[in-house]
Amino acid sequence: MLDKHQDAVEADLIRAGLRLRNVGTAEFDWRDLLVLIRQSARESALMAAAHPDAARWGQSEFLLAELVDLTALLLWAKTKDGAKNRNRPRPYPRPGVEDPGARRVTGHAVPLTEIRDRLRTLRTHAAERG
Known part of the structure; x- marks a missing residue:
């Protein structure tokens, strides 16, 4: 330490x-x-x-975040989206809690030269067909 x-x-x-x-x-x-x-x-x-x-983030901060979420839900419930149960507000971000609706992008970087080679190959095949 x-x-x-x-x-x-x-x-x-x-x-x-x-x-x-x-x-x-x-x-x-x-x-x-x-x-x-x-x-x-x-x-x-x-x-x-x-x-x-x-x-x-202590207990007070978590409770405040909960109040923010509940307020957002109450306001949302009075809207057309709330009546149709769509576009529900996302919860306020908290440490250690993942947003289930958040998009996750995974993969690895591809070198630019490899992308150029792939595009060149695609163009070549498209020119041969058309």
């Missing part, structure tokens, strides 16, 4: 009135540092660095 997020750990330690350079002393041993890291609050610099979505 220190290798990846040392600045964030140090920022949290400073807020607690401690310093990383004091780890290993009688007043602040390695176990103390481990506990501080493992029990980092959602609002801590370490959580923001290591898990940015989790740090930004």
Whole structure:
């Protein structure tokens, strides 16, 4: 954790009135540092660095997103689309929750030279037929 997020750990330690350079002393041993890291609050610099979505989204944010979704559904229900059950509003994006209606594009990149070769072949076949 220190290798990846040392600045964030140090920022949290400073807020607690401690310093990383004091780890290993009688007043602040390695176990103390481990506990501080493992029990980092959602609002801590370490959580923001290591898990940015989790740090930004707490219970209040999830409840607000739920209210946004319910409001959108209520408004939609009063429309012609709502009466015909079409064009339902999408839920507000949340971390860790995938939108089932979102389109996913998969595949791999094709080199431009290969695309040109394929187009040349298609043109050749079209010219031979027509």
